[in-house]
Amino acid sequence: MIVLEFNLKGKAEQYRIIDDMIRTAKFVRNKTLRHWIDNQGIKLVDLYKQCAVMAKEFEWAGKLNSTARQASAERTIFAIQRFFANCKAKEPGKKGFPQFKKHTRSVEYKQSGWSLSTDKRCLTLKDGFAAGKFKLIGSRDLHFYAPDEIKRIRIVRRADGYYAQFCINVDRKEELVPTGKAIGLDVGLNHFYTDSDGETVSNPRYLRKSEKDLKRLQKRVSRRKKGSKNRKKALDKLGRKHLKVSRQRQDFAIKTALCAIKSNDFVAYEDLQVRNMVKNHKLAKSISDAAWSQFAQWLEYFGKVYGKTVIAVPPQYTSQNCSNCGSIVKKTLSTRTHICGCGTILDRDHNAARNILAKGLKQAGMGLNTVGHTGIHAGGQTDLYSLVATSTSKSTGRS
Template structure:
């Protein structure tokens, strides 16, 4: 499944209709959740029946396409399922009990209620709201995909306008050239990441760089009268700036992950519990700005697309253990250099990256002690193991 996003261009009255569609989808989702709360144990099929009842009870709810109402009910049941899965997994902290939504920004259609033009440059909504035809703007080309491959159409309201996402049921596979290289990655705050060969990628810190502009825009919002049109305009400008920062962060995470995956056959990274780490209020902003979670998600996804081996390892003792002799050398967060009695002197993050690579190779079934032999070889090359061993060799000097 791949997702292609384009912008919707229409008239102001059409945008107001889109807002009504989104509010209706939020209403259906909340009503479905209320029905589950009052009748716990109901199934998704029961919520589908409730959607039909709502369409008869509320005339404006009946304007929304039947499959769009079902998709809104699915959002409620998915929240319920996520809550129960967190409880069964004994997830620490709050389990995420389903909540009623107040500020929904999207409405989702399945295979009906919309229609693409012959040239696939325009999208028409055909349900009771009669939003009309919108022009599709963007670099994505839908001509490569058959109409029956589009399984979902999601309309999203953002600060800079309205967009539409096409969820296409195709498998993405990209060809790549084997490199015979294995790499371990240690993410951080001083540098975005340091790999096992000592290469460093700087941390862009997009939020920190935009804080001055964000504070100025926030002051403008605070000075405007509540409910006024000027306040709405100021809020929109602030939202656009936040959206720009989030897009910069996402773009950096994708491009960096792509470079890592395409340049290596084996990638190991830390499986960090970012949810717990951001509880440290002194580091929460910097950790969130680094986008470690996004980076890890794209590593996994692009690894599947390009046929590379990407593994996550437990982060325990990767910074404390010596990558040369495996001896534990305790150090505080302020200690940036790893110095071991065996003579190894490395940057703290470089040492951690080497440990991450070693743990990843062991986790993948590669025996570092058997020279010239490996149990895993994604590309069928006999020299892949020797190249991996080279990347974890002892430092000189």
């Protein structure tokens, strides 16, 4: 699957209709969850049937395309399935009991309720809301894909406008000349990562650099009267600034992961439990700003696209063990140099990267994790739309 994203250009009235569609999708999602809570033991297929019941009971809900209502119900189904899966696996801590959504920013269609123009440059939403025709702004061309290959579309509202994401059922495979190189990556806060060759990539710290502007914009929001137009304008500016930081962080993760994959045939990285690490309130902001989980997800994705071996390595003792003799050299977080009795003197992260590479090669030799590691990280469950960016042919003009 790949995802192409386009900006939707329309009139103000059309955007207001999209907002109504999104609110309706949120209502359907929450209503199906309420039905599941009130009727414990019902089958998941009953939630689909509940969508038809809602369409008859609420006239405005019936305006939303039937497949869009089903897609909203599927969000509830996925949340329920994830909850039971965590219970069965006896995951520590909270199991993720499905919650009612207060804020929703998207509505999803399957293969009906919309159509593309002949030149595939315009999208028309044709359900009961009749949002009408929108121009698709982007650098990619949908002519390369047959209409039946487009399995779903998602209309997304962001701080800087409205977007359409097209989910296309094609396999992306790229061929590269083998480099014969293997590398281990140790992520950190001082440097974004240090590899097993001792090379480092600096940590861009996009949130830290924008913190002054974000605080200033947040103050403007706080000073405006609730419900006023000026407060809405201030909120829009604050939202656009947060969105810019998010896009910068994602763009950096994509380009860095792509460079690592193209330059090496074998990549081993730390399988960090970021959701546990951010419980340290002194480091939570810096860890979140580094986006290690996002970087790992893109490593795995590009590994599959380019046919490279990507392995997630448990991080235990990678910093404490000597990469030369294997002896344990205990260090605190403030100790940045690894000094071993065997005469090895290395930067702490360089030593860890070498250990990560050795562990990765050992796992590969044992046939473990040789196609990457996909799981739930700090950013939540990996899904199709979480990887919408340049590498999946993102078409908003950013790379």
